Amino acid sequence: AAVAEPILDIRVSDDGMPFFLHFDHRDVGDRPFGYMVENRLLRRALQDAVAESAVTWLAPVTLEAVERGAGGVRARLADGRRVRAALAVSAEGRDSTLRRDAGIRSLSWRYPQTAIVTTVAHERPHHGVAKEHFLPAGPFALLPMAGNRSSLVWTERHALAASMMALDDAEFDAEIGARAGDYWGAIRSTGPRWSYPLGLQNAERYIDRRLALIGDAAHAMHPIAGQGLNLGLRDVAALAEVAVEAARLGLDIGGEAVLARYQEWRRFDALTMLLMTDGLNRLFSNRSGAIRLARGLGLGLVNVLPPAKHFFERRAAALTGDLPRLIRGAAL
Secondary structure, rough: OOOOOEEEEEEEOOOOOOOEEEEHHHOOOOOEEEEOOOHHHHHHHHHHHHHOOOOOOOOOOEEEEEEEEEEEEEEEOOOOEEEEEEEEEEEOOOOHHHHHHOOOOOOEEEEEEEEEEEEEEEEOOOOOOOEEEEOOOOOEEEEEOOOOOEEEEEEEEEHHHHHHOOOOOHHHHHHHHHOOOOOOOOOOEOOEEEEEEEEEEEEEEOOOOOOEEEEEHEEOOOOHHHHHHHHHHHHHHHHHHHHHHHHHHHOOOOHHHHHHHHHHHHHHHHHHHHHHHHHHHHHHOOOOOHHHHHHHHHHHHHHHHHHHHHHHHHHHOOOOOOOOOOOOOOOO
């Protein structure tokens, strides 16, 4: 909590258009839309929690083979150890080995875009405002972090992204400033730069015999709405909930009925988010003058229509849908 920066407002604008969309967290309650936490700090907190729990931590180690049978799962590790369990969970990311070995195909395509990610410091305070500015190549987002810092997620065409990554610090900062405007004052990058080719991917199913896919192993999306991690956390919470309920009833947590319930619970939410992010990216990464005018008018219209605005605000705050108990802050 001490290092988590609340997102209090979200401002969405389109390049060259006078219209914008502004979300205020007070419109949907007294909680922020979300929090920004540095990855290294989040990972450290998770590792500390594991150390204080009954979880056995086997890392770093390579998984050599997994056998999934009617009676359970057997895994062989590179250091010779063998692990038995009732259920295997693939949290391996987009290139999941367990998903491939299970013969689970994925619907996928690549966008002609690369995401440039870094941390920037700025002259003026951000006041908890997350800004997403749509440029012809894709969204340019600055998300509030502790101190006068923000996380930059900059979507650019492949060739230009490679050129941006090759710039020296002063040139790179000038390119950021040219796109960011003067809301934050002078801006400079303070962390390493990372770049990621963007694409969409969705597994044809999220389960197999004694196997559940979660996070990017199941679904991966464009970062336009910043919801990829949140979607994965909802997977974790849903799988934990169905497993705990099954265990309390004396049922096999890796059984078909338990996994089927997990898949049924998660597929609609994931597919909805995948379609939404893909549609938004195609709509806003478009140079057509007519489409630009229409989407600019759309932003302005939503901003002055309370029911429509309230719908998007609740979606941004993850207050819609059949949320697992852990996501709602309730105990299992």
